[in-house]
Amino acid sequence: MTAMTGATTTERDRQDTEHVDVLIVGAGVSGIGAAHHLRERFPDRTFTILEAQDDRGGTWWTHQYPGARSDSDLFTYGYRHKPWRGPSIAGGGQILSYLDEVIEEDDLAGHIRYHHRVTDLAWSSEERRWTAEVTRTDTGERLRLTTDFLWMCQGYYNHDDPYTPEWPGTDRFEGRMVHPQAWPDDLDCTGKKVLVIGSGATAATVVPAVAGTAEHVTMLQRSPSYWFPAPTVHELATMLEPLDLPDEWTHEILRRTYVQQLDWLATTGRDDPDQLHEFLVETIRPLLPEGTDVEKHFVPRYRPWQQRIAFVPDGDFFTAMREGQASVVTDEIAEFTEKGVQLASGEVIEADVVVTATGFNLSVLGDIPFRVDGEPVDFTGRVTWRGMMISGVPNMAYSFGYFRHSWTLRVDLINDVVARIFERMAERGASTVVPELRLGDEDMPLLPWSDPANFNPGYVMRSQDKMFRQGDREPWTHMHEHDHERASLPAADLDNGLNFRP
Structure with missing residues (x-):
């Protein structure tokens, strides 16, 4: 006969589960940038960065081929807040050193957990939080974290499964x-x-x-x-x-x-x-x-x-x-x-x-299974809110940069909007923010993630069928250029398509 401990299974699970205010997935240029903004704008909020690889840098860590370097200038690929002091085009090692300086200056090292791969993400409206199931890639240990807000900064392609065509022989x-x-x-x-x-x-x-x-x-x-x-x-x-x-x-x-x-x-x-x-x-x-x-x-x-x-x-x-x-x-x-x-x-x-050198496979939000109140999320039937949130997915933002301009120019803009969302939630006493289609939006056409007439490289065309969609009107569109978004994103109406709830 098993002795009673006085605590239910759910209570014991909660005691064993670590909670943070914000959970960042990915310790590349996007995740480190997000962490900087949290440090600067919300110093009292707790956060953790989970990284599946064994070190920081994302692309700049996994790409070890000869001559690996930026194909964007570092004055725009670098962060807005952190001056770049080297040549305009830099190698992967120089970029990692730059990221190391940001990690040191913002005291981020203790917040980054390497070898931590997120395997499942589940939102509970009753508890108003996300639960992340995590596996340590070095030990196999399984962990669980909960968070009030999920910030996906994992990049846009599969680091473990590059694209190679099948050729005879x-x-x-x-x-x-x-x-x-x-x-x-x-x-x-x-x-x-x-x-x-x-x-x-x-x-x-x-x-x-x-x-x-x-x-x-x-x-x-x-x-x-x-x-x-x-x-x-x-x-x-x-x-x-x-x-x-x-x-x-x-x-x-x-x-x-x-x-x-x-x-x-x-x-x-x-x-x-x-x-x-x-x-x-x-x-x-x-x-x-x-x-x-x-x-x-x-x-x-x-x-x-x-x-x-x-x-x-x-x-x-x-x-x-x-x-x-x-x-x-x-x-x-x-x-x-x-x-x-x-x-x-x-x-x-x-x-x-x-x-x-045949490219890579796109990854929708790290190819991590998402569930909202027990129901699996099929991203192919959902639309983006301004290229940073997904319809019907609460308290989650994702970081996605530019294809034509430097990636980080957009990362900085997204971080500003997320900060505004946090401030709006605090002003209204809201625990939840979720993008929801407005009256009249339900029947709008669902357009491809990327319009082939606009941007059509092979890695995008191969993956269209598994990506989320966009609509034919604001705020349900994305893939805009920086000359448009550097004005439109700072002025974005947070009550247009976002629902704030207690």
């Missing part, structure tokens, strides 16, 4: 095949024939990084991308350096300069794509080796900015081409052979190492 290939997202420590490309499949930002980084020591690097693409040779150090930074300005001044001047340039690219791509096409193609033409078939290898099938532009600092990719260390082939793979790949044209490319 890969089992016959005698060389080594790697995906940049899982670059092995023991891989040395010195003196080897390297084939990089893909033509996006990752390929644009890997090719020049290994070209100096490899026998030769070939980039194989099915179709071309747009490229832009951005300077590693902006000429304005060089002009400002002798003035010995405070870091905050230099940061703000260069930040505004880059925002203006990015606005021009985005606006021109939308309003005058032919002008932007000519600008991008003619900018790289003189950097290419003599005799390059520009139309075949560097003129895309889509209009500028329907997919990301491959930014190459100081044109290092084209330098490798001119020096004969790298080349570009535009064709499709028919099959792999023992020594490389045979293309649809019949050409054979021999390779000792094949790098599949």
